[in-house]
Amino acid sequence: xxxxFLRRSAAAVLTILLIATITFFMMHSIPGGPFxxxxxxxDSIMERLxxxxxxxxxxxxxxxxxxxxxxxxxxGPSFSIIGKxxxxxxxxxxxxxxxxxxxxxxxxxxxxxxxxxxxxxxxxKPIDYIVMFMATLGVTVPSFVIATLIIYVFAGxxxxxxxxxxxxxxxxxxxxxxxxxxxxxxxTRLTRSSMLEVLRQDYIRTARANGIKEVVVMAKxxxxxxxxxxxxxxxxxxxAILTGSFVIERIFALPGMGGYFVESITNRDYTTIMGxxxxxxxxxxxxxxxVDVAYAFIDPRIRFEKGAx
Amino acid sequence: xxxxxxxxxxxxxxxxxxxxxxxxxxxxxxxxxxxxKKNKMSMVGLVGIVLIILFAILGPxxxxxxxxxxxNDFKNLSPILQIYEVGPDTYVTLTADYSLIRVDKKGRLIExxxxxxxxxxxxxDESRTDFTKVLSPTEQKKKNDEAKKTLVKAYTYxxxxxxxxxxxxxxxxxxxxxxxxYKGVVTNEKYKTVWNKKYPFGSxxxxxxxxxxxxxxxxxxxxxxxxxxxxxxxxxxxxxxISGYEGGRVDNIMMRIVDIINSVPLVLIIILxxxxxxxxxxxxxxxxxxxxxxxxxxxxxxRGQILALKEQExxxxxxxxxxxxxNIIARHLVPNAMGPIIISMTMMIPSAVFTEAFMSxxxxxxxxxxxxxxxxxxxxxxxxxxxxxxxxxxxxxxxxTMLAFNFLGDGLRDALDPRLRKG
Numbered sequence: 001x002x003x004x005f006l007r008r009s010a011a012a013v014l015t016i017l018l019i020a021t022i023t024f025f026m027m028h029s030i031p032g033g034p035f036x037x038x039x040x041x042x043d044s045i046m047e048r049l050x051x052x053x054x055x056x057x058x059x060x061x062x063x064x065x066x067x068x069x070x071x072x073x074x075x076g077p078s079f080s081i082i083g084k085x086x087x088x089x090x091x092x093x094x095x096x097x098x099x100x101x102x103x104x105x106x107x108x109x110x111x112x113x114x115x116x117x118x119x120x121x122x123x124x125k126p127i128d129y130i131v132m133f134m135a136t137l138g139v140t141v142p143s144f145v146i147a148t149l150i151i152y153v154f155a156g157x158x159x160x161x162x163x164x165x166x167x168x169x170x171x172x173x174x175x176x177x178x179x180x181x182x183x184x185x186x187x188t189r190l191t192r193s194s195m196l197e198v199l200r201q202d203y204i205r206t207a208r209a210n211g212i213k214e215v216v217v218m219a220k221x222x223x224x225x226x227x228x229x230x231x232x233x234x235x236x237x238x239x240a241i242l243t244g245s246f247v248i249e250r251i252f253a254l255p256g257m258g259g260y261f262v263e264s265i266t267n268r269d270y271t272t273i274m275g276x277x278x279x280x281x282x283x284x285x286x287x288x289x290x291v292d293v294a295y296a297f298i299d300p301r302i303r304f305e306k307g308a309x
Numbered sequence: 310x311x312x313x314x315x316x317x318x319x320x321x322x323x324x325x326x327x328x329x330x331x332x333x334x335x336x337x338x339x340x341x342x343x344x345x346k347k348n349k350m351s352m353v354g355l356v357g358i359v360l361i362i363l364f365a366i367l368g369p370x371x372x373x374x375x376x377x378x379x380x381n382d383f384k385n386l387s388p389i390l391q392i393y394e395v396g397p398d399t400y401v402t403l404t405a406d407y408s409l410i411r412v413d414k415k416g417r418l419i420e421x422x423x424x425x426x427x428x429x430x431x432x433x434d435e436s437r438t439d440f441t442k443v444l445s446p447t448e449q450k451k452k453n454d455e456a457k458k459t460l461v462k463a464y465t466y467x468x469x470x471x472x473x474x475x476x477x478x479x480x481x482x483x484x485x486x487x488x489x490x491y492k493g494v495v496t497n498e499k500y501k502t503v504w505n506k507k508y509p510f511g512s513x514x515x516x517x518x519x520x521x522x523x524x525x526x527x528x529x530x531x532x533x534x535x536x537x538x539x540x541x542x543x544x545x546x547x548x549x550x551i552s553g554y555e556g557g558r559v560d561n562i563m564m565r566i567v568d569i570i571n572s573v574p575l576v577l578i579i580i581l582x583x584x585x586x587x588x589x590x591x592x593x594x595x596x597x598x599x600x601x602x603x604x605x606x607x608x609x610x611x612r613g614q615i616l617a618l619k620e621q622e623x624x625x626x627x628x629x630x631x632x633x634x635x636n637i638i639a640r641h642l643v644p645n646a647m648g649p650i651i652i653s654m655t656m657m658i659p660s661a662v663f664t665e666a667f668m669s670x671x672x673x674x675x676x677x678x679x680x681x682x683x684x685x686x687x688x689x690x691x692x693x694x695x696x697x698x699x700x701x702x703x704x705x706x707x708x709x710t711m712l713a714f715n716f717l718g719d720g721l722r723d724a725l726d727p728r729l730r731k732g
Contacts, residue, residue, distance in 0.1 A: 015572050026585055140711035142663060144670050144686060145704040148693050156694045240576075247670055251690065262671050265584055277581065281573045288572065 005293060012285045019281045020070055020274070024063055027270045066274070075275035079267070086275035093257035094279075096166070097249070100256070101241045103172060104180035105234070112184045113230065116191025117223060123196065131188060138185025147178035147251045166254060175252045179245055183237050190233055195226040228295070235291025239284035341648070344724040351720020357713030361706075365527035374518045377678040382421035383410070384516035385696050388505050393489055393496055401471065403487060409464045409471060418507050511698045513688065522680055523702050529681040530710070533596055534661040538654050540600025541661075545607025546650060550638045552608065553615030564612070570605050578602045579664065583673045591675040595668060599661050610653055614646035648725035655721055659714040666707055682707050 041049070050056045057065070069076055075086035119131040151174060155163040161170045198204065199222060207217045246258035257276060264272035335343065345351055369375075390402045392412060401409045402418075411419040464471045472490040489496045505511060510519035552563040570578070582598035618624065619642060627637050643650075662682075668674045669683030680688070682703040689699035 015569050018569060019573055023581065026581060029585070136712070136715075137708075140708045140715065141704065142666055142670075142686075142707055144667070144690075145700065145707070148686075148690060148700055152693050152697050152700075246576075247667065250671065261580075265580060265673070268584075273581075273584075277573075277577055280577055285572050 004296070008289055008292060012289050015285055016278065016282045017067070017070075020067065020278045021063070023274050023277050024066055027274055028059060028062075070278065075278075076271040078264075078272050079269045081269075081272075086271050089260050089272060090257060090275060090279055093255060093260050096254055097245055097256035097258060100172065100175050100179060100245065100248075100254070101238065103176045104183075104241055105238050107176060107180045108184045108187050108237070109234070112187030113191050113227070116188040116230075117195055117226070119188065119192045120195035120199065120226075121218075128192075132192070135185040135188045135192075138181050139189070141181070143178050143181055144247045144251060146181045147174065147248055150174045150178055151251070163252075171252070175245075175248050175254060178251075179241055179248050183241060187230060187233065187237075191226065191230055194229045195222065198222050198226040201225075231295060232291060235287045235294075236284065239280070239287045337648075341721075341724045345720050348720040348723060350716045351724075354713045354716030354718075354720065357709065358717060361527060361710055361713065362531065364524060365531050368524035368527070369521060372518060372521045372524070374521050378517060378521075380512070380516040382516065383418055383507070383512050385514055385692065386410070386418070386505055386508055386512045387696060388509060388511040388698055390503050390505050391499050392501055392503060393487070393499060399466070401489070411466070415503065415506075418505075510702045511696065513699055514692055514696075519685075519699060519702055522685055523682070523706055526680050526682045526685050526703060527706060529592065529675055529679055530662050530665055530683070530707075533592065533599070533665045533675075533681065534658045536596040537599035537603065537661045537665075538657045540596065541604045541607055541657055542650070542654060544600070545604035546611050546643060548604065549608035549611025549613075550615050550643055553612035554619055554634070554638055554642065556616075560612070564609075567605050567608055570602075575602050575605075576664070576667070579668065580673065583668065591679065595665055595674055598668075599664055603657060603661070603664075607650070607653055607657070610649055611643075611646060614649055615642050618642050618645050652718060652722045652725055655714060655718040659711045659718075662707060662710055662714075 047056070066076065073087065075090070078084045078086055078089060081089065115131050115135075119128045122128045150161075151163055154161045154174065161173050162168045166172060204217060204221055207221050208214070245256060246262055248254070249256040249258040250262070257279075260272060261276045263269075264276065345355075385404055387404075390412070392400050392402050394400055398414070400412050400414055402412050403409060408421060410421050413419060508518050508520065510523060513519055513522070548563065548567075552560045579598045579602050582601060583594060586594045586597050615638075624637060624641060627641050632640070665674060665681055666683030666686065669681050670687045672687070674683055675681055685703035686700055686707075689696070689703070693700055
């Protein structure tokens, strides 16, 4: 088990470094530097700028510098937001994104899973149809539409929640619902189909035949097994929810990381693009790693199989 | 042999002959089609897809306007018009930004009325009785002069002015919302509500027809989705087939690359790709970006299929006959894995529509004046409170497309790959 974890961690670190390398060279192959403006900057100023940010060094030296910084947690200064380091930008935006992402994740788990289970237990009954209808709607309507509808109905027509910002705690409602919409529906559908699959298994029949109470059969035998595929989905989902929040952050005017990312792309702010990409990728990879480890704990079959390798 | 009695044999009767007949054997695709036809939801999806495609291809021929025609007079008009009869045979409709448009009795748009600058002297001019008549109820309830001034507008119509008092919109105590005064006649009741005949889906903030734009948007969105799926198909199938067929070290390296790509959120790579690909043509850019990223899933799927197929006898036979490796992959392996590939393609299309809408929404999609459904939704965002219909139609188009392809995809999965059939 420990060996498996070590091996996976090493692979994860390697992947992150590789992604940083690829992003670095991708960014530097883009024509036009970060200081290219519509009105040309005088050559002397350009030289000074390039010197200040070490853009006149050979690309390989720049690469080594960047990697050195990356290992020590220094992602360099932002090119377009003067006087800010990329790590400061991430530090400033990430808490907001993370807070909303975390709330959305909690909402998804405490609403999606129970509804999926109920839907499976009441298969082909009205409640199942209602839940499935909502879930289908949730996967087909884009998050930005959900977000705008929330603003239109609850902020505009009814005036219950603020249109933007998070000063008022009610301001969280809109972004969290919009952000969780797709995944919530997906988790509900996934839980339902996985539960239906499990209910058909022999061990459920055996448990019932042994006279175990239905509640216990469901809680101990059915739900636990049905949740295995859901766990796989939830891990990467947490990371995906954070990346998916660009649009939501824009609509609700939230000071999160997504806003910086989109802005940095239009500004060709190399260091910020690289910094945020590497940060997201690292976050994503770590989440997947955690899920795999959690998986090995939940399901002994996997532990055995992987350990034997 | 000769000791078997001939009488023990007898001819089959006509009836028995019929019994012996088998139903005609169906090919894989005929069988799949038969099963697909039985699935109601997937047929609904299929019909939906055909309708959407027809809407995109033929639709623009039936509208009188092009997607970039701007009529400034008729901007921000809703699909449903409220008509007021302000005078004998004089009908007007009100837009979201409180300007008046003259219409005929049936609600056909005629012209936008010019706004008349109301200044202090007009407002306080006692001789203009027609105006104070409107103002007086407001005056009693609102003591603030400034507030009352901003809530009245005047429009020139012929020689005269039409006054609009819309204090009721802000002041909930008033029992009316809009009051029109024309030649001393006060109207505050709606004449009738009609469909907007010129703009069935309304018009946008530049006076462009939303219906036409949704049709052209369908073209862009569907072209992006189909082309990206095609790119995804070519790369994914080639990559997966080579990886699966070669096996060993080649397979190992190729799959590690896929693992690495897969360990980064795909939207992130697409955004980076959009920055990297520097063609002027925004359409190509987004097709390439989506196509070059989404093949990973396809490659894994094809590899899995090929791994299972390549151990079968027909591959051995082909190898023994000296068929080249390229032909074994292209003629023998890939066609046999076509079922799952098609299912994956069907599921790929809606997700491409979704991704494209997402990219266009954050401003990285096709460039103006081209517009996809995502761009339309994005443009509608600024005016969402006054003209929500501008968002509703493109959003509905996205949702319907997603639904149709998902239904068809589910049906295809059941029809082509019975092993994957859900409970």
